[in-house]
Every structure is written in structure tokens, then in C-alpha cells.
Amino acid sequence: MSSITDDSIIENGDAPTYAPSLPMPSVQEMVKNDPLHVPERYVRNQEDGPLMNDMSHLSSEIPVIDLALLSAGDIEELKKLDLACKEWGFFQVVNHGVAKEVLQNMKNAASEFFEPPLQEKNKYAMPADDIQGYGHAYVVSEEQILDWSDALILVVYPTQYRKFKFWPITPEGFKKTIDAYSKGVKSVGEKILRSVSTIMGMDEDAFLGLYNDLQALRVNYYPACCRPDDVLGISPHSDRSTITILMQEEDIKGLQIKHNGFWVPVKPVTDALVVNVGDVIEILSNGKYKSIEHRAVANENKARISYVSFICPLDDVGVEPLEHLLDSKKPQKMYKKVRFGDYLRGAMKRKMDGKAHTEMAKFEA
Template sequence: MGSNDEAPTYTPWVPVPNVQELVREDPLQVPLRYVREPEDRPKLSDMSHLSSLVPVIDLSLLLLRNKEELNKLDLACQDWGFFQVVNHGIAKQVLRKMKDAAAEFFELPLEEKNKYVMSSSDVQGYGQAYVVSEEQILDWSDALILLVHPSHYRKLKFWPKSPTGFQEIVEEYSNAIHKVATELFQSLSLIMGMDKDALLGLHKQLMQGYRVNYYPPCSKPDQVLGITPHSDASTITILMQDDDVCGLQLVHNNEWVPVNPIPDALVVNIGDIIEIWSNGKYKSIEHRAVANDTKARVSHATFITPNVEAEIEPLNHMIDPKTKQQIYKKVKYGDYLRNSMKKKLQGKAHTEIAKVETLA
């Protein structure tokens, strides 16, 4: 995992084609490596009426310790594992600058973007992660992944120098998201029956990764997926979507529900680590991205995680005193993360490594 002074390194990746270039060369081409098995293909029937059911949480009310809003958060984490956050306090121009800078980066010539290409054993840089075999069906997306906090984990050779000011814009955006994450942790601590600073303390030092996903248009959107269904190996993930292009979907009651953008809102989902700490009360939910036949889509995911040395296990007070059933065993976060990255993305398969064997 590297020493405490170095960013963690992960399993080697298999190099793959650049999807944006494939589309640029031939917009009608969908190579077989991207075509899903029939049962895994998205049904592009319009389920957008279900999107309005995804909970919307007002962060300004949470900060006032509003009981009704805390109760809404509790139910959102139990029933959905996802919610949209409004009144989060991040200035519109901070969000806009980040969107514009990322869009500009992806419009650069390939040779310029390739200056920041991911090395085969690192998760930082430009490319596609989680590709662990030559046979794997590929996602219809490219990504730029940067470790932002703690700052000594940053590998600045992977931080684009073009467009001008990109590094400062990422810094400003990431600091604003960091503040929102810390405020959400306070409310999550309270609904989990703890002091407001408890979750932050459990992290041993908060780690923050930033991933920009670029989903080019696809001539056969019903045959591909932008990102394979998965849950996140994070504590929480905070996502900024494009305001005018849909793509994110989550599983709810065995249906794929679209999370349609609310302008300037942030989407938050519970990660595996909250699921473990809460002994399964709050669930990390499978989600995926679908492609669009006419428009590219860009999304900005921030993963908030514990330090790699932190030990994660169900909190005593979250274990039912009657059954005393502990669903998860103790895991070191760095080991958990490395194990999840050895596999291709595949639903919640990676959470099995943290489960107590007697439940298998």
C-alpha cells in the first residue's frame, strides 16, 4: 500500500482504447468489447417519473439540526442509499467553473490528454480504471482521477496544466465539496446515535478522491453501459451532474431508477463503509450510468473515504442487542479498497470480503 507518506497504489490495469477517440473516428462504431450481454443491457424505457421519488435533502436545515430533515436523511439512507442535496452553500460559479474546465480538458487533442495518462499500477491520471482482464466488457467512458486529500498524496504530474488554471479550479471545487462532506458527516453521526464529530474521528484522517467521467454519445445506447453497476467502496460519494443530460441510475425495489439532475444540486450516495459501520442499517446501493445517443455527458464524483490505516467494523450500538448479529467483521480500509480494486466492477460482490463467514 506504500508508506504513510505516499499515495496508495493498486492492482495493475489493462490498457484499453480511448472511447472518445473511437466515437470521433467513427460515430456509428460500437466495438464488440463494449456490447453487453442481453440481460445486462439497459432498457431505455422511460422511468423518469420514478426520479421524483429520490429524496431531496436541504443541507441548510440539517445544519440547524432540524428534526424533520434529520428524519428525512435517516429514511433516505435506509430506503434509498441515495439523496440529492440542495442549499449546500457552494457558490454557483464554483460549480460552473469546474464543469467548464473539465469540459475543456476533454476537448483537448488526445496527445495533450495523454500527457496525464494513468500508469498501469496507479489509479491517478487519465484513462479507464478497474480493467483487470483482456476479456472484460468495457464501459463506454473515459475518466480523469485525482487524489486530492491529504495533499501529500497528490501526484501533480497527473494534474492537467491545460486548460489554464485547472489545478486551482479543482482545488477550489474540492475544498467546497470537503466542507459539504464534513457537514453531512455531522448529521450522519447524529442519526447514527453519536456525537456530531464521531464519524469524522473514525476516519483517522479523511481521504478525498476526485473522478471526472466523460461519457461520449453512443449510436447504440441500449447495448452499452457508461459505467457497470457497482456500489462505492467509500464512506460517501458526492456527485455533480450535468444539468441537462440524464445518465445516472440506481437500483430501488429491483427497478433501475434514473436520478434526473436538479440544477445546482449534488447527488450523495452512501458507500460501503457506512454500510459496515451501521451493520447494514444503511445500504450502499448499486448504481450505473447509461449512454446517450446524441449528447456527451460529464459527471464529477468525489469519494470521501477513511485513511488506509483505519480499521472499520460495525459500531457496537448499531448491533441489535436482541440478535447480537454482526454482519461485518473488522477490516483495514486499505486492504478493503485494494481487494475491491482487484476485481472488475460487479455490483456489490466486493462487499462479501467484509462479511462474517457464518452468514455466507
């Protein structure tokens, strides 16, 4: 695995593009200029907004898994993982092996990146045909209700897909910080996928080198909002990934997951990483394991940053239900075989809308 040693690395001209997104104003800049105004394009209908029954008491039921025990094959932790993937689609991992210094350096550098004037961040603005860089993703129409957030999105692995013109050079050392953090997350992802392979009845290395070769990083910036109940930081959606690994701020809640029809906040656990099942695992398991809708809510008093790593197959990998997971209760395949690159781009070309995009992979009833 190569590291960033200088800026002389030549980018691969064949590195893929993904999907266009309409350019939108910076929410952070908008709040700076007028913190007491929320444009109508960000205001949600009551049924779409955050005002729902408070289910905070369920936060403590979201599984917390010890990755050191899981990687050692501990039976109880494997059972906990199986339950988490079936019932929640989300879990938090502790003892994951990524150094605190690496996590904190990533937080410090990202916070510094968002501080300078807009013209500095716009040096890394997303191009018209892709979502790498600074800006907004999944904006597909002028009528669409917008999310209360800005983002920096980068493809990190495979290394030849890195487009360094979108990798910020400020603050100093940010590239190396992203590289170190992403390496740590990659290692965590491999450990988790080995255990997922095990509970799915396969050799522990069955998924490696097939469903985890692409890794992208999305750093979300959620400005404070004077009307937090009327907006959403990120619209409800499930992830198109194999798995997703998230680092949260420890003092601000924002992530919510849909569980039994209610939105449950994911309370940050010190030094933990949040992991969720992606659409790829749901398809491979024929729906046994669920990619769950989740969203981000706004905060009235303080900006929040989250760090999301999507671990995915490469474009040409075919994804379909595994034959040995079909059983008497569910003998028919719910999903057809899809080429991952087609599935991913198809989803990216539409607005985030819960799990509506997964219909592309399902057989018609």
C-alpha cells in the same frame, strides 16, 4: 488546509498507489474516428444492458435534503436523511453552500480538458501500477466487457498524497479550479457526516478525522453512442467510500440507481449535489444504511460529464459494525473488521460487479 499557489509543491514520495488497470483505448477518440461503430468489447448481454422497465416516475421520490436545515439540526431534515440512507442509499442536497461559480468553473474546465487531441490528454495517462491520471479503472482482464467512458482520476486529500504530474495544466488554472471545487465538496461532506453521526446516535464529530481523511475526484467523460441501449457508461457497482458526492450535468440524465430491483434515473436538480452512502457506512451501521448499486447509461445525441468525489478513510483505519447499533432484530454482526486499505485495493483489483466485492467484508453464513 493548503491551496495550490504554484507548481513548486514537492510531491510526497510515500504517497500510496492503489491498483493497476489494463490500458484501454480512449472511447472518446474511438467515437471521433468512427461514430457509427461500437466494438463488441463494449456490447452488453440483454440482461445486463439498460433496456429494463421505465421507472422514471420514481425519480421524484428520491429524497431532496436542504443541507442548511440539516446542518442546523432540523428534526424533519434529520428524519429525511435517516429515511434516505435506509430506503434509497441516495439523496440530493440543495443549499449546500458551494458557490455556483465554483461549480460552473469546474464544469467549464473539465469540458475544456477533454476537447484537445488524445496526445494532449495522454500526457496525464495512468501509470501501470495505479489509477491516478487519465484512462480507465477496474479493467482487470482482456475478456472483460468495457464501459463506454474515459476518466480523469486524482487523489485530492490529504494534500501530501497529490501527484501533480497527473494534474492537468490545461486549460489554464485547472489545478486551482479542482482545488476550489474539492474544498467545497469537502465542506459538504463534513456537514453530511456530522448529520449521519447524529442519526447513528453518536457525537456529531465522531466520524470526522477518521472516515473522511481521503478524498479522490473522478471526472467521467461519456461520449455519445450510436447504440446507447447496448452499452453502459459505467457498470453497476456500489462505492467503496464512506460517502460519495456527485455533480451532474443539468440537462442530460445518465445516473441510475437500483431500487427494489429496478433501475431508477436520478433526475438532475438545479444546483444540487447527489450524495450516496458508501460501503463504509453500510459496514459501520451493520447493514442498516445501504450502499446501493448504481450505474451510468449512454446517450445517443450528446456527450456527458460527471464529477464524482469519494470521501473515504485512510488505509490503516479499521472499519466494523458499531456495537451500539446492534439490536434485537439484528444482534449479530454481518461484517467483520476490515482494514480499509486492504478492502479498497481488493475491490479495485476486480471488475465492477454490483455488490460482489462486499463479500470480502461479510462473515460467512
